[in-house]
Amino acid sequence: MLQTSLGKYLAPTSMGAGYAIAKVLLLRWFDTELALLQDFTMQFMAGVLIGFSLRPVVRVIYWKPGTGFMMISLMMLVFGSSGNLLLHYIWGTPMDPGYWAVFKAESLTALIIGALALVLLPPPQHNISIGWIFRRVRNEMNSLLLGKLLICGGFQVILFFGLQAWLDDTMIAVGFSERIQEMMALPPLDFQDKILIAGIHGVLTAILVWLLSMVFLRSFFEQLVVIGSLAFVLGIFAPAFANFQQIEPLLLVDQIFIGLCRTFALIGFAIWMFRRPLE
Numbered sequence: 001m002l003q004t005s006l007g008k009y010l011a012p013t014s015m016g017a018g019y020a021i022a023k024v025l026l027l028r029w030f031d032t033e034l035a036l037l038q039d040f041t042m043q044f045m046a047g048v049l050i051g052f053s054l055r056p057v058v059r060v061i062y063w064k065p066g067t068g069f070m071m072i073s074l075m076m077l078v079f080g081s082s083g084n085l086l087l088h089y090i091w092g093t094p095m096d097p098g099y100w101a102v103f104k105a106e107s108l109t110a111l112i113i114g115a116l117a118l119v120l121l122p123p124p125q126h127n128i129s130i131g132w133i134f135r136r137v138r139n140e141m142n143s144l145l146l147g148k149l150l151i152c153g154g155f156q157v158i159l160f161f162g163l164q165a166w167l168d169d170t171m172i173a174v175g176f177s178e179r180i181q182e183m184m185a186l187p188p189l190d191f192q193d194k195i196l197i198a199g200i201h202g203v204l205t206a207i208l209v210w211l212l213s214m215v216f217l218r219s220f221f222e223q224l225v226v227i228g229s230l231a232f233v234l235g236i237f238a239p240a241f242a243n244f245q246q247i248e249p250l251l252l253v254d255q256i257f258i259g260l261c262r263t264f265a266l267i268g269f270a271i272w273m274f275r276r277p278l279e
Contacts, residue, residue: 011120012051015113019047022112023105031101039242046242050076050113051120053233056226058117061215062127069114070130071211076110078208079234086201090160090194092187128215136214148273149203149210155269156202157195159262167258202266205231209270217276228267232260 020043028035054072063071077083081103093099165179184191212227236259 008055012055013048014120015051015054015116016044016046016048018116019050019109019113020044023047023109026105026108027101030104031098034098034101043242046238047113049233049238049241053230054113054117055121057212057216057230058121059123062123062125063215064126064129065118067128067130067133068118068123072117073111073114074208074211075230076113076234077107078204079231080239081106081110083201083204083235084239086197086204087160089189089197092189133211133214137211145210149206150199152206152266152270152273153199153202156205156266157198159265160198160201161194163258163262163265167261205266206270206273209267210274213271213274213276220271220275223271223275224264224268227271228264231267232263236260236263 020040023043024035024038024040027038054075057075058068058072061068061071085103088095088099161180161183164183165176168179184194189197209227213223216223216227218226236256240256
């Protein structure tokens with residue numbers, strides 16, 4: 001029933017409820033006062049967005065339950081909480097106890113969503129095992145692949161700093177090079193560490209796209225729309241939506257637009273590097 005007629009909308013909605021309940025309860029465990037400040041409705045809507053973005057991927061890949069749990073959790077973590085942690089290091093986000101409470105709650109919620117998706121969005125068949133994934137990884141691992149991953153990491157560095165300097169109107173400096181220098185001078189990290197962290201973020205994203213390209217065999221455009229939308233929702237839109245009332249509106253629009261451009265550019269480049277041509 002969850003895969004036909006109204007069921008296709010009921011499943012993501014149910015995942016939204018599960019996401020909101022799990023995140024708020026976990027946050028109460030780590031920081032009760034911070035949990036009281038959360039808007040349950042916004043958390044629910046963010047969870048619904050995540051459910052709808054996961055459905056086109058989860059439903060069409062014939063994972064076995066263990067493989068599905070591993071891959072969905074990786075998507076939630078790499079595109080979501082853990083990936084954003086790396087970017088927050090670059091921006092110098094204060095890593096106070098409240099931040100770590102939210103991070104731990106989101107990371108554990110990612111595991112819960114990984115299990116919940118297997119119940120609400122089960123694939124028609126269960127064929128792909130963890131062993132099959134590991135064998136494909138071992139067979140394809142070579143110097144060319146490592147080179148492609150490093151290129152994706154370098155491309156993310158260019159995208160992250162270049163798009164931010166080009167599109168962010170809130171920056172004080174006027175010229176493009178001055179804006180780059182302003183970003184590099186932001187505390188607490190020096191510019192080498194910022195470049196390294198942005199590159200690691202790009203490599204991790206590319207690894208996940210590579211793994212998905214093994215099993216999500218579609219045209220380039222369809223892969224870009226589905227995987228790009230998933231990465232954008234998990235990494236940019238859902239977190240902004242969940243914290244909508246805590247972010248200044250103009251800054252929020254800038255963050256979402258720049259994040260949209262950066263995410264689709266990086267995902268599209270990684271898909272182009274790793275996709276299998278359709279026969």
